[in-house]
Amino acid sequence: MLLKFTKMHGLGNDFVVVDAVSRKVYFNKAQIERLGDRNRGIGFDQLLVVEPPSNPDMDFRYRIYNCDGSEVEHCGNGARCFAKFVLDRELTHKRVIDVETKRGQMQLKIQEDGQVCVDMGEPSFIPADLPFVADELADVYAIDVAGERFDLTPVSVGNPHAVIRVEALTDEVVHRVGPIVEAHERFPNNVNVGFLQILSSDEVNLRVYERGVGETQACGTGACAAVVAGIKQGWLAANVLVHLPGGDLRISWQGPGHSIEMTGPAQKVFEGQIYL
Numbered sequence: 018m019l020l021k022f023t024k025m026h027g028l029g030n031d032f033v034v035v036d037a038v039s040r041k042v043y044f045n046k047a048q049i050e051r052l053g054d055r056n057r058g059i060g061f062d063q064l065l066v067v068e069p070p071s072n073p074d075m076d077f078r079y080r081i082y083n084c085d086g087s088e089v090e091h092c093g094n095g096a097r098c099f100a101k102f103v104l105d106r107e108l109t110h111k112r113v114i115d116v117e118t119k120r121g122q123m124q125l126k127i128q129e130d131g132q133v134c135v136d137m138g139e140p141s142f143i144p145a146d147l148p149f150v151a152d153e154l155a156d157v158y159a160i161d162v163a164g165e166r167f168d169l170t171p172v173s174v175g176n177p178h179a180v181i182r183v184e185a186l187t188d189e190v191v192h193r194v195g196p197i198v199e200a201h202e203r204f205p206n207n208v209n210v211g212f213l214q215i216l217s218s219d220e221v222n223l224r225v226y227e228r229g230v231g232e233t234q235a236c237g238t239g240a241c242a243a244v245v246a247g248i249k250q251g252w253l254a255a256n257v258l259v260h261l262p263g264g265d266l267r268i269s270w271q272g273p274g275h276s277i278e279m280t281g282p283a284q285k286v287f288e289g290q291i292y293l
């Protein structure tokens with residue numbers, strides 16, 4: 018089958034986006050892994066498959082697959098690219114789009130400057146919501162990584178995140194600790210691992226070792242998780258500028274009972290077709 022696709026990115030977190038509204042498309046795990054292979058396929062961090070909504074009150078549904086083939090609940094950078102994709106392809110003419118994903122419903126607003134503002138929903142610090150195995154409720158949890166102790170804050174943004182505050186964002190800590198925590202037995206569904214360096218109460222540096230991918234240039238849900246963890250710990254204010262390797266995101270959260278709001282760019286790189 019000849020598959021038409023659009024290659025996009027949000028701050029270097031890259032996606033292949035497929036229109037499954039005009040024509041149904043299904044992928045098995047092996048096909049996703051092959052398409053995501055940067056040497057033998059197209060290459061992407063995540064595949065986004067845009068479908069008609071199952072709920073008639075929604076405009077679309079879109080499915081999110083990591084390059085290892087795992088389907089996931091939420092993707093912040095992907096949400097912004099999804100919004101640009103459906104508008105550019107005239108699948109909608111709305112600039113406020115209601116969409117459902119595996120984690121639930123959310124609303125996206127495409128601003129006149131092309132930036133996309135996403136209602137990322139409410140975070141949860143309840144371990145069972147990730148899931149994270151914990152004997153008791155705490156603000157931070159100590160986890161042993163090869164004999165070294167790391168304090169982490171588990172946060173669900175629909176998908177699971179472990180936020181670890183560090184004084185320095187070194188390759189060594191990200192690439193050694195990231196994979197161990199990602200697959201740690203206390204995270205039965207694995208976890209995205211965010212390394213947070215606080216610059217001030219409203220500015221941080223962040224690197225994310227993503228579940229099912231490895232380190233990405235940016236992670237939207239990771240930026241949301243890091244900011245809400247920092248606010249909960251009293252390190253951060255309600256509106257934070259997050260510097261990621263691929264660029265900046267603006268994240269704001271007014272506290273429990275409120276949604277997280279994320280604003281950032283979405284870029285189209287090229288359109289293509291490939292035999293599946």
Ligand SMILES: N[C@H](CCC[C@H](N)C(=O)O)C(=O)O
Pocket residue numbers: 030062063083089090091092093094095176177209227228229230233235236237238239
């Ligand atoms: N790797 C993530 C999904 C993609 C998240 C990220 N690309 C974002 O922008 O939020 C997970 O397994 O939950």
